[in-house]
Amino acid sequence: MTKEFFSVTPVETVFEHISGFSPTHAETIDIADAAGRVLAAEITADMDLPGFDRSTMDGYAVRAADTFGASEGNPAYLEIIGSIAMGETPDIAVRAGRAARIATGGMLPPGSDAVVMIEHTSELDETTIEVYRRVAPGAHVITKDEDFRKDEHILSPGRRLMTSEIGVIAAMGQSNVSVFKKPVVGIISTGDEVVPADTKPEAGCIRDINTHTLTAAIHGCGGIPRSYGIVADRFDELFHIVQKVLEESDIVILSGGSSVGTRDLTIEVIEALGDALILAHGLPVRPGKPTILATCGSKILWGLPGHVASAMVIFDVFVRPCIRQVGGDGEPMREKHALFATLTRNIASAQGRIDYVRVRVEEQDGAYLARPVLGPSGLIRPMLEADGLIRIGMNTEGLLKGTEVRVIPFAT
């Protein structure tokens, strides 16, 4: 059992390996399907935006100079020369002493340089308005290239497309967009004690949970999960399936193997693959010390702990950034905005390893408390109660109650 006492790989080294993985190829998709995808080509402005001087209010297009000095007590009087139709180039010009009705979004007619809000005017009759406020040139107007200038760089490859980015791409006239293909992530569950979730386990067996949590988590970070079922702890069987999954996936996740025997088997299978390179076998973290990271040609393999709670911590900290990296994300390690919170109790740790502790976040008096969700590592229930993780660094023996901590909220 000497293989138990493997040496560990610093987490910085693991992140360096992850940063070096190549992204998938690009594909072109409809922007209707692009939410959450990663941009693979630069977006530039195909035209000035909005493309014309545009009113931002309902009111009257005027020459600003005609309103100078106007007030409630001393209004300016302007002649109405017509209305600007939406979506059309005005066929009227605004000369001194005149005004044209204009709606929000309308194109300013020639001669005008500002808009007076309707609330600051009164129509005396069909042809005359009183103006009660002075406006400066440019008031309530967006100029033709104020938003974006033709050929201006707007978005870079690697940007994850959210609502705003998709709006901007539409504004640039693209109904299709080049994005990185979603990485295909194959999932293999191992362990003689693991049975499919929809069966009734015999005594001593447990249902396969990792396949299902991993499926959801892979979906959540932009991968395509593919489950290959449960494989017994036998070399030939596992070797055969790993070869198959490597061919069909960008990334392979082996989960299970919480016992030494299974862990040994997993690493033996990986070592037996033709061009396998083991980058990490054992990490200085808790939970998840037995984690394996390897490559096989251009493919990536992860060996995760068998306990679902441990496997999910390793997924959150390492595998999610890896899937994002392969998915072309320009900031694969970027976390959601952390929450600053006050720890509600002491937590012991050990020097020389990083501890990831699940916490529940509670709001109190306009600040957050981080309440550790503890319990034996084999339990599932704490997963339901936690909102995120805190990290206790290598060189500390723990954190005291009252310490300010960063909580990384769970992504999904």
Place this chain on the structure above:
Amino acid sequence: MTKEFFSVTPVETVFEHISGFSPTHAETIDIADAAGRVLAAEITADMDLPGFDRSTMDGYAVRAADTFGASEGNPAYLEIIGSIAMGETPDIAVRAGRAARIATGGMLPPGSDAVVMIEHTSELDETTIEVYRRVAPGAHVITKDEDFRKDEHILSPGRRLMTSEIGVIAAMGQSNVSVFKKPVVGIISTGDEVVPADTKPEAGCIRDINTHTLTAAIHGCGGIPRSYGIVADRFDELFHIVQKVLEESDIVILSGGSSVGTRDLTIEVIEALGDALILAHGLPVRPGKPTILATCGSKILWGLPGHVASAMVIFDVFVRPCIRQVGGDGEPMREKHALFATLTRNIASAQGRIDYVRVRVEEQDGAYLARPVLGPSGLIRPMLEADGLIRIGMNTEGLLKGTEVRVIPFAT
């Protein structure tokens, strides 16, 4: 133009209306597709979990009493009677003075009540170990119902299923799960100046952005977006399409109508529908004052401002909770964890309305700054720069630089 000066509906009233909307029906789906869906039926434990006394470490199953007094200098000696195979009911019993090899996840054999970690033992020969530490009864063991007890309530309808919930459902033996159907949300873009995004706009026209941002945002909160294209500002045309979309959707969003004329048309069309009930026509908020909320039988209609930036604020604040409510979410108004941040500049507001201001969140010295992203309301660029919204309440004239604010991060 007197219709411009409509009265406004308090936002609390709008939220009350939203809370009263009925959810969709339930459907049964594979748990592989359940991430992000909303549970429609209670989940209870179908069995004790883990179902047997289970080791959480690699080591030896022992009688704890046999280790009492054991130490490095004075180890206990135990006879090895065999190994526990994974996934099987042990056929050996541990009597006093004996131990059985056990791996993480293995089932404790009869007679044993604790596990000694392998690190705290040494095998002298094939049949004898030295134990260097005492263990208490129950050490490194999860008892058979420690995680969940048979028939225990675990998850309630209305819960959004994330990774952990899906793991727990799998653990309960369900490969299918009852969830609320995703609400179908029809999108109609209006405005004579609006042209499809993939065309080159004539002067005075702008590309349709709202359809695309709304599509992404609806996806992001669990709805099924369906675009019905751009409709010109003509009563008959709009009336016809609204009737059609109402038949085919749970919720209808009319976007556009930033000009008074289009707004008037939208409300006239809604009023002309058979059993339409206008719940709000004008909200005391900025941006988004001209927002409309109506029902037509069991269907819901939203009229959003034409400016994409304004439309997205109203979507974030009101429409997303509405889609969640109809999607069965038990906490439809629940926001992501707000970030507490310090405002970097003064922001003016007006009493009697709620202002929603886009901010960029920056971390500095272990705390957040909220930097308002300002600019004319018609610009798109600020959307790309912002991370979330802050809310300035009804009864304040603005916020001073240095004020602590809550930032609601954007959901997608």
